Amino acid sequence: MTAMRGVIGQRAMLERLGARASRGDVAHAYGIFGPASIGKRTIALRLAQTLNCLDPKRPAGGCGTCLSCLKIERYVHPDVMLVERDPANKTIEIDRIRAMQQDLALRPLEGRHRLVIIDDAAELSEPAQVALLKTLEEPPKHAVLTMITLSPESLFDTIRSRLQPLVLRSVATAEIAAALRSRNVKDADAIAGASGGRPGIALRLASDEGERSARRAYEKELFDLVGSGLTARFAWAVDLADEVDPRKRSAAIDVRFDHWAELIRDAAVRARGLEDAPLRPDRAGQIAKIAAGADPRELVDTALLIQRLRRDLFWNANARAMLELFALKLPYVEGLAA
Numbered sequence: 449m450t451a452m453r454g455v456i457g458q459r460a461m462l463e464r465l466g467a468r469a470s471r472g473d474v475a476h477a478y479g480i481f482g483p484a485s486i487g488k489r490t491i492a493l494r495l496a497q498t499l500n501c502l503d504p505k506r507p508a509g510g511c512g513t514c515l516s517c518l519k520i521e522r523y524v525h526p527d528v529m530l531v532e533r534d535p536a537n538k539t540i541e542i543d544r545i546r547a548m549q550q551d552l553a554l555r556p557l558e559g560r561h562r563l564v565i566i567d568d569a570a571e572l573s574e575p576a577q578v579a580l581l582k583t584l585e586e587p588p589k590h591a592v593l594t595m596i597t598l599s600p601e602s603l604f605d606t607i608r609s610r611l612q613p614l615v616l617r618s619v620a621t622a623e624i625a626a627a628l629r630s631r632n633v634k635d636a637d638a639i640a641g642a643s644g645g646r647p648g649i650a651l652r653l654a655s656d657e658g659e660r661s662a663r664r665a666y667e668k669e670l671f672d673l674v675g676s677g678l679t680a681r682f683a684w685a686v687d688l689a690d691e692v693d694p695r696k697r698s699a700a701i702d703v704r705f706d707h708w709a710e711l712i713r714d715a716a717v718r719a720r721g722l723e724d725a726p727l728r729p730d731r732a733g734q735i736a737k738i739a740a741g742a743d744p745r746e747l748v749d750t751a752l753l754i755q756r757l758r759r760d761l762f763w764n765a766n767a768r769a770m771l772e773l774f775a776l777k778l779p780y781v782e783g784l785a786a
């Protein structure tokens with residue numbers, strides 16, 4: 449039995465949350481924090497389903513089959529609002545928050561609670577955050593606000609301090625593998641090993657061969673770079689920065705850094721000789737080679753640089769300069785290029 453229907457991992461936290469929500473005992477505002485593909489959105493939806501499920505027993509996570517649960521799953525329930533950034537804008541604007549507040553003040557139409565899911569809350573503009581404070585200070589009785597983000601540090605302290613934090617962590621490989629097996633996925637262990645402790649990635653890998661081969665290609669790209677000299681690395685940086693559409697360019701860079709952060713992290717930990725559960729047991733061979741051939745401090749610096757560059761990327765920093773910096777910093781290990 450999982451702690452909440454269809455959620456992989458986060459068992460202890462979800463058991464408490466689910467038991468309370470089943471009794472209707474709920475906070476007015478939650479902050480759901482954690483890395484990408486860890487299950488933040490799923491947990492927000494399951495909380496909404498628990499609170500508005502038509503089954504009188506209100507199972508944790510909702511029954512999943514009543515009309516209310518189905519509507520919430522499809523984002524068409526009139527009492528559950530999703531607030532996202534308009535793709536044309538850089539932030540979630542104050543107008544969007546004002547409209548949400550008017551909506552939230554209404555009594556629930558079909559359910560017991562009205563819920564708002566803000567994803568990603570770090571994308572709220574400053575005026576939008578200021579406007580939101582009012583709701584957090586005096587929430588309507590029936591209102592539940594869930595603010596999802598990868599980077600809670602981008603929220604005002606005054607906002608963060610009013611959120612009940614639900615912090616999501618990496619899920620054990622064995623737990624992901626078990627969940628995949630229960631969904632009749634072939635190669636459950638291999639896919640779980642490749643997921644970096646993130647159920648969302650595991651499910652995508654399980655359902656999509658294209659995703660699996662893309663992932664292998666990104667990994668090969670990193671291993672090739674580690675085994676290449678500066679000339680080849682700079683050519684790589686120019687190529688990748690060449691995309692004219694800034695959104696496509698950012699996405700192409702971000703997806704690589706997202707994959708590579710896990711591999712570099714594992715190599716850094718291993719180079720320090722620490723015993724630790726690797727994020728990517730499926731790449732232990734190449735990771736061991738990098739760990740053996742590179743200075744541990746350089747690996748840690750590279751991991752930190754990746755984090756910083758991903759933040760800069762969000763603000764459209766100069767892509768080529770960024771990639772060249774990465775090319776300079778990445779340790780060189782002989783014999784890794786294919």
Ligand SMILES: [Zn+2]
Pocket residue numbers: 500501502503510511512513514515516517
């Ligand atoms: Zn239900």
